[in-house]
Amino acid sequence: KNEVEQSPQNLTAQEGEFITINCSYSVGISALHWLQQHPGGGIVSLFMLSSGKKKHGRLIATINIQEKHSSLHITASHPRDSAVYICAGSNTGNQFYFGTGTSLTVIP
Amino acid sequence: KAGVTQTPRYLIKTRGQQVTLSCSPISGHRSVSWYQQTPGQGLQFLFEYFSETQRNKGNFPGRFSGRQFSNSRSEMNVSTLELGDSALYLCASSINRGTNEKLFFGSGTQLSVL
Numbered sequence: 001k002n003e004v005e006q007s008p009q010n011l012t013a014q015e016g017e018f019i020t021i022n023c024s025y026s027v028g029i030s031a032l033h034w035l036q037q038h039p040g041g042g043i044v045s046l047f048m049l050s051s052g053k054k055k056h057g058r059l060i061a062t063i064n065i066q067e068k069h070s071s072l073h074i075t076a077s078h079p080r081d082s083a084v085y086i087c088a089g090s091n092t093g094n095q096f097y098f099g100t101g102t103s104l105t106v107i108p
Numbered sequence: 109k110a111g112v113t114q115t116p117r118y119l120i121k122t123r124g125q126q127v128t129l130s131c132s133p134i135s136g137h138r139s140v141s142w143y144q145q146t147p148g149q150g151l152q153f154l155f156e157y158f159s160e161t162q163r164n165k166g167n168f169p170g171r172f173s174g175r176q177f178s179n180s181r182s183e184m185n186v187s188t189l190e191l192g193d194s195a196l197y198l199c200a201s202s203i204n205r206g207t208n209e210k211l212f213f214g215s216g217t218q219l220s221v222l
Contacts, residue, residue: 033211041145041196043213086151095164096141098151 003027004089006099013106019074021085021102029089029097032063032070037084037101046072046085077106110134112201114214122222126187129217133180133201140182141211142174145196154197157182158204186219194221 004025013019023032034046047054047061049070054061058077063070074081087099113132121127133140141156153166157176174184180201186193196218200211 035213041198041216041218043198043200045210045212048210088151095166096143096153098153100150 002100003097004087004099006085006087006102008102009100010103011105013077013104015078015106015108017077017106019077019081019104019106021072021087021104023070023072023087023099025068025070025087025089025097027089027097028091030092031090032061033088033090034061034070034072035086035088037086039083043086074104079106079108082106112199112212112214114197114199114217116217117215118218118220120220120222121189123189123191125189126185127189127219129184129197129199129219131182131184131199131201131214133182133199134212137201137203137212138180139202139204139209140176140180141200141202142182142184143198143200144168145198145216146194151198154184189221191221193219195219 007022031048031050033048035043036046037043049063058075060073082105084101084103086101089097115130131140139158142154143151145151155165155174156163160176171187176182196216198213198216200213202209202211
């Protein structure tokens with residue numbers, strides 16, 4: 001069992017839909033990261049959070065420390081949001097634990 | 109400000125050879141970490157360097173090694189290459205890394221071992 005589990009593995013949505021990607025972790029972490037990877041490999045760090053909620057444009061990330069669960073929400077999805085979204089936990093020992101990623105396709 | 113630069117972008121090697129990959133962090137960033145990404149295993153943490161010292165290491169064999177120079181540039185070396193080492197190798201930099209800072213990733217080096 002992976003230390004970080006993501007769901008769903010694959011997601012197809014119509015443009016404009018509200019999207020949620022879930023991440024659960026079983027290890028102790030001090031921060032949870034949401035990463036976006038487009039075809040071609042480049043990774044962009046979207047959020048890093050250790051509590052509560054963060055918002056950037058149409059993206060919202062939340063974390064519940066007690067439940068060891070985080071969600072990434074995309075409002076008014078757009079085809080350019082199509083990418084792989086990866087959650088990762090990091091601890092104070094600078095270890096990183098990655099989820100297997102959620103492949104999102106937004107259809108026009 | 110220039111981003112994280114990885115060279116080369118693509119590399120083809122044969123089994124048994126060794127390879128060195130390079131990563132130049134964002135100016136002012138002192139921490140560089142390395143990751144391996146494969147279709148089967150996903151992203152995995154290799155190691156992290158800060159001020160020329162390896163601070164942490166993932167679960168990889170000793171064939172994987174790295175170093176960091178005084179200007180924060182980092183190199184990663186893989187000796188005695190195996191077919192399973194074929195992967196995208198990514199590096200990321202951050203200012204200090206000790207406080208769970210946001211990471212900035214390079215575009216990666218795609219290594220193919222034949």
